[in-house]
Amino acid sequence: MVHRFSSFHAIFAILWLFVALLPSGCVIQDYGRTLGQSIKGDYYLQTGNHQGGLTSFREEVRQHPDSAVARYYYGRFLLQAGNVREAYDQLRSAADLAPDTADYQFWAGLAAGQNGQAKEEQRRYQAALDSDPRHLSALTYLGHSRLAANRYQEALDLYARALQIWPASPAALYNRALILNRLGRSAEEKIAWLTYMAYHPSGAKARQATDYLNALDDFTYRNHRLGARTVTIESISFVPFRAEPHPDSHESLRLIGTIARNHPEATLQILVFLKNNKDLAHHRALAIKRFLLDNTDGLTARRIGVSWFGQAQTLSVGQKKRRLDESVDFFLTEGS
Known part of the structure; x- marks a missing residue:
């Protein structure tokens, strides 16, 4: 653990030395700061040091309130801490500052959903897909939203797109089969459950999938x-x-x-x-x-x-x- 932390600081020091040696200018300075924030934010997320990230990016936002990157990471750490309302404010600001960044839009949507704002949640997921039509998380979570609203065909279309990217997606596979069950399309439903089980044959969802299969007279x-x-x-x-x-x-x-x-x-x-x-x-x-x-x-x-x-x-x-x-x-x- 000590070795990983030291390596990070060595990389971070080299990065800032490189930035310092570049010709002066606002654009270069902004780029260096943004890159440094991204490296630091990813480090805290990957190591699970959410409290460290929360403290660090609170200060980053205080010093650089117009930084979309700083607000994005601060929002992520606030979300981890369970501060949903403030997380949504930060992630929404990040998405508004950089509206073409699909990840910012997606996380703003996720926070909006946890904050009870369903329409805003779906709008943000769609904005993420407008920027990146293959954004897997946005496809999947917008599919969940459509499913919750009983808009089954739209949800199926979104899950199909998600499965083209990740054929083993557990949420897309399971919910596709569930929708086919609700639509009474039993022949397709059976294939969908068997496909889910081929990838995910154990756990609570597998037990439920097996119950659905048995109800279809399939005892595989x-x-x-x-x-x-x-x-x-x-x-x-x-x-x-x-x-x-x-x-x-x-x-x-x-x-x-x-x-x-x-x-x-x-x-x-x-x-x-x-x-x-x-x-x-x-x-x-x-x-x-x-x-x-x-x-x-x-x-x-x-x-x-x-x-x-x-x-x-x-x-x-x-x-x-x-x-x-x-x-x-x-x-x-x-x-x-």
Whole structure:
């Protein structure tokens, strides 16, 4: 940490020495000051020293009230400190002083939104896009605003533009699928949720996406309640006509094994369903148990229970019942 701080000050000293050696003139002096403020502001943001940035740029604004850069960084640090109203005033001033700077317009819009000024928020996002049509944050947040206003097609168009820039954008991917759900476009919705899950297969949003997929009769992913935790995994599959777990399911099974090992007072229960083939269901249950024991250090056989059924599994999904002819379920019980 000391080394990083010292390196910054060395660079900063060299910068100001370079500026001092340049021919005198207001334009050159202004450029040097602006460049120095930008380097300093980015340093404080990147190192997370927001209090240091707040103190430094408060003084910068006092000395240079017409500096858009100083007001921009001061506004950013005020926003980090939770001073939304003053942050908006500073960021708005920065955007007004340099209206063609897309970042200033975007952050002024973000602060306006947090300050409860929805129309001003959207106006600033649009101003950012007028300056830079590929400004990813402005596209995404303007999409959020359109979604909140139920202007679904406009939001879809904005998210599509954002995804052209960053195909893995979690907010754009999730909200695109959510809008398609609200519009009742189920075929497209299913593809949208699967695309989201391909990029972001874990976390709270993944659990919600899985619920939406299951409601569409797609069980590519399942949520399993394991102790106090709900875990999302790809549905377990097998080599066709055999008991052996398919290689595509190995990662999910390793995750299940790790969770079971980390609950030493619990027993992992494995339930295998296969309509009209109880014998193969039995062998599959044993194969999963064997895989978990072979691939999970510290997990013992007595902590794994198996059950098998020659019938479909019945699931409650929302207000409806779903039947899966081939399925594997997991849960934990107390005691080992």
